């Protein structure tokens with residue numbers, strides 16, 4: 001079997017933060033097609049990375065798609081002098097997921113069976129409220145109740161108001177400060193959510209890497225007091241492991257990091273310096289299914305649970321879940337909402353997240369059939385396969 005084409009697809013997503021999802025299609029000369037996802041956090045990054053995917057045709061067409069490990073290394077090393085982690089690992093992730101999909105379809109097996117077999121029957125999830133409804137106490141209560149009623153037992157939110165310098169939300173950083181007013185608003189929101197959610201819901205806070213060291217320490221401790229929080233995610237920007245270490249020395253709450261760490265090598269200092277209680281690599285950014293499995297196994301040696309960051313399209317969620325089906329040291333997979341019906345236009349069979357766990361369907365590969373009519377009708381011009 002040979003690879004015949006690698007195609008980027010940017011498909012418009014109505015009414016979401018992302019604007020478009022970014023998928024990768026890999027065709028073969030035996031008629032089996034594999035699908036992967038990348039979906040970066042900005043349209044500009046999507047377009048740039050899609051250009052790289054197109055260029056990789058020259059080096060990957062004609063290759064044997066079953067040699068997943070070798071093709072991972074071949075692609076990774078082709079970026080070695082520009083910096084091997086970041087855009088390159090996003091591209092590798094999308095292709096790697098598609099190659100595992102092809103391999104599973106060839107063998108008639110779900111991907112989790114190719115990774116050592118399942119250690120659980122379904123995959124626990126955590127999810128997000130729709131914070132655009134957080135403009136009143138009633139809105140907050142309604143969102144929290146919807147999550148609780150859906151059977152989810154953990155939820156994540158960003159309580160920090162987008163004011164002043166922090167108006168840039170999760171892609172912004174300048175001085176890393178939060179005004180006192182913002183700190184008060186965050187503590188009040190967290191206390192309210194704890195009240196509505198009850199004592200047993202796990203509350204995860206996402207700081208989106210927006211704070212300097214003293215601000216992160218202060219916010220972490222004030223939210224612990226306000227809402228008995230269960231993790232504090234990305235307290236400081238990702239570039240400094242030393243900053244993370246300083247925060248860690250002065251807080252009690254569990255720390256989670258990893259959505260902006262790429263490949264096993266970025267996680268080595270996290271494990272060796274005891275910088276996190278949870279790691280949260282993203283299967284579509286860190287290096288695909290191949291890499292997520294390796295990172296999960298490294299984490300297992302340190303007894304650190306893995307909780308894949310999975311907040312964009314349906315392939316992201318399902319690819320992360322396949323690896324976690326085989327991972328003993330697992331916490332939860334992230335989903336963007338308790339209601340995943342917005343994925344239904346993209347895929348032929350809806351995902352089953354009833355009761356707050358994802359049930360994979362056991363079909364070959366990822367177990368996903370793409371709705372090609374929808375893809376063709378909603379592709380961004382110039383990026384439609």
Ligand SMILES: [Mg+2]
Pocket residue numbers: 206208233234259
């Ligand atoms: Mg995050």
